[in-house]
Each structure stands twice: as C-alpha cells, then as structure tokens.
C-alpha cells in the first residue's frame with residue numbers, strides 16, 4: 576500500500592508545470608542572447624521581490640509580459656527559455672516593478688496565483704522567482720568573500736577575485752503522507768501556523784542522507800513515529816525561498832505509531848481517519864494546506880479525491 580501502483584498517473588502539481596524549453600545551450604552565448612533580447616517577438620517578465628504583474632481573466636490569471644523595447648533596459652536579465660514558436664522569454668529583476676502598466680494589471684506572487692496561471696506562465700514565474708531570490712542572497716563568494724557577478728544569463732554567478740563559479744541552490748525537502756495499519760494518516764500542526772492549520776510532516780534532507788532516510792528521521796524527530804517502507808510520489812519546486820519538495824508516502828511500523836511531538840517544530844500531531852478529516856474540515860476546526868502545495872495533493876491522494884470545501888478557504 577505504501578508504494579505506488581504501477582498505473583498511477585503522475586499528478587499535475589501547480590508549481591511543477593512548464594510550457595517553455597529552458598534552452599540552456601544559449602546561456603553562455605552572449606551574441607545569441609543579445610539578438611534574442613532585441614527581437615520583436617521576445618517577451619519580458621518584470622519581477623521584483625517575488626512578484627510580477629498579472630491580469631485576472633475569466634479562466635484564471637495571466638502574467639503581463641512586455642516586448643523588450645517596452646521593458647526597462649536596466650535591471651538583471653535572466654534568460655528563461657524559448658517556446659515552440661521560437662519566442663524567447665526573459666525575466667527582468669529590479670528593485671521595484673515598473674511604475675505604469677495599462678489596464679487592470681496588479682502585482683501578485685506565486686502563492687496567490689500559482690494555481691490559476693497557465694502551464695507556461697506558472698513555469699516562467701517559478702523559474703524567475705527562484706532565480707531572483709538566489710541572486711539577491713549570493714552577492715559574495717562563499718570561497719573567498721569577494722563580490723560575485725551574474726553570468727550565464729542569470730544561471731551562474733562568478734567571483735570577481737578567485738573566479739569560482741556558483742550555481743543556483745536548491746534545497747531538497749521531504750514531505751510525507753504517513754499512514755498506520757488502519758490507513759489513518761498522520762498530520763501535524765506547527766506552532767507558528769494559523770489556528771486550525773494541519774498538514775503532512777515535512778523537513779529538509781541533511782548532508783550525507785538519502786531522501787528515504789530523511790523521511791524516517793523527520794517523522795521520528797517530529798512525532799516519535801517509526802516509519803518502515805516509503806515510496807516516492809512526486810516533486811515540485813517550492814521557491815519560498817529555495818526548496819524542492821519531494822513527496823512520499825510511508826507506512827508506520829506496527830508498534831511504532833504512538834505519537835510524541837517534539838514541541839519545537841510541531842505543537843501537535845494526530846492520526847486522522849477519513850471521517851475525522853472530513854468532519855474537522857466541515858466544522859471549520861481543520862484548515863487543510865493550500866491548493867498549490869504538494870501536501871494538499873498527498874492528503875487528497877490518500878483521502879480519495881478532493882477534501883470538502885468550506886467557506887474558510
């Protein structure tokens with residue numbers, strides 16, 4: 576039960592979508608990049624502080640993408656890729672978003688609109704947000720302390736002194752739906768979360784550790800539950816600021832299901848039957864995690880479909 580059936584279709588996770596080829600072969604080709612930037616079909620995504628302009632439509636949200644001649648000629652350009660029609664896409668990171676835009680454009684971030692964007696736009700925004708944050712925090716060389724400068728069309732920083740190359744960092748994190756012999760699921764509540772928020776357990780993979788080991792260690796540390804067999808489900812980037820969420824299912828070992836919360840990360844943890852969860856959500860006592868999260872997918876995969884909706888979300 577804890578491993579995946581062969582027939583399971585990979586899930587469509589909100590932030591794991593894309594419609595653009597990253598075309599990494601162009602990242603070090605300055606003449607190609609300059610020609611692509613100035614091409615009239617090129618589309619530019621201004622971004623600042625994790626936000627971009629969107630417009631709301633009848634079927635969701637759309638990113639506002641500018642032709643490069645309308646975009647600022649200053650700011651950091653990140654090449655995001657090309658689409659099937661040969662259109663090139665760049666993000667343009669600045670201190671602020673451009674001041675004037677026509678129509679109903681408004682600034683928004685991934686948490687708000689990540690689930691309502693098209694595949695192409697979701698992929699562009701996740702890529703741009705992750706790069707922007709990495710650049711902001713890596714101005715200095717971790718080897719010698721001197722300033723670094725952007726290279727590789729935004730996918731590399733190079734030290735101005737020792738020439739060390741630094742690549743964007745992604746931190747692997749495991750997130751897991753643990754079940755017991757009665758197929759109840761283990762959910763926890765972090766002390767810092769809003770009242771009523773419950774979710775699957777999660778944690779960062781440590782150096783020198785496999786992801787399967789990380790699943791078992793995190794569940795034991797946070798909730799005192801012993802996990803046996805685990806199976807991989809799916810992943811999605813979670814650039815808040817730099818995680819890659821690796822989703823697992825796992826089965827608690829018989830005799831190892833007694834819960835002891837660590838009191839640091841988790842304030843509470845409980846085993847939930849499907850009926851417990853349904854009743855809790857319907858009464859408003861339990862707020863499930865955001866619809867764009869892999870936690871929500873893991874919960875609904877176990878639940879057998881969408882959990883009930885309530886007015887509180």
Ligand SMILES: [Zn+2]
Nearest residue numbers: 716719734737
């Ligand atoms: Zn250096």
